[in-house]
Amino acid sequence: MANDQIKIINGETGEEIEREMTNEEQAARNLEIETHLLEKAKKAAAELVVETNKSSAAAKLEALGLTADDLKALGL
Numbered sequence: 669m670a671n672d673q674i675k676i677i678n679g680e681t682g683e684e685i686e687r688e689m690t691n692e693e694q695a696a697r698n699l700e701i702e703t704h705l706l707e708k709a710k711k712a713a714a715e716l717v718v719e720t721n722k723s724s725a726a727a728k729l730e731a732l733g734l735t736a737d738d739l740k741a742l743g744l
Contacts, residue, residue, distance in 0.1 A: 672697060 671694040676685045689697065729739065 671689040671691065673686055674689045674693065676687075677683070678685075726736075
């Protein structure tokens with residue numbers, strides 16, 4: 669499989685060079701992408717845990733007969 673393309677622009681002259689990434693550049697790019705996706709998945713998992721905990725707490729409070737209005741009245 670061919671490596672991704674990279675564009676290099678000389679800020680002084682405006683000259684543009686487009687070429688295929690070297691294997692090292694491609695490996696670094698792939699690592700960046702994998703790291704980003706991993707961080708995105710970790711964030712989504714953490715958000716899911718928070719929502720699950722909220723739902724669990726709400727169900728427990730409901731089982732005790734407390735409503736959201738009761739909790740607000742208690743300052744919670």
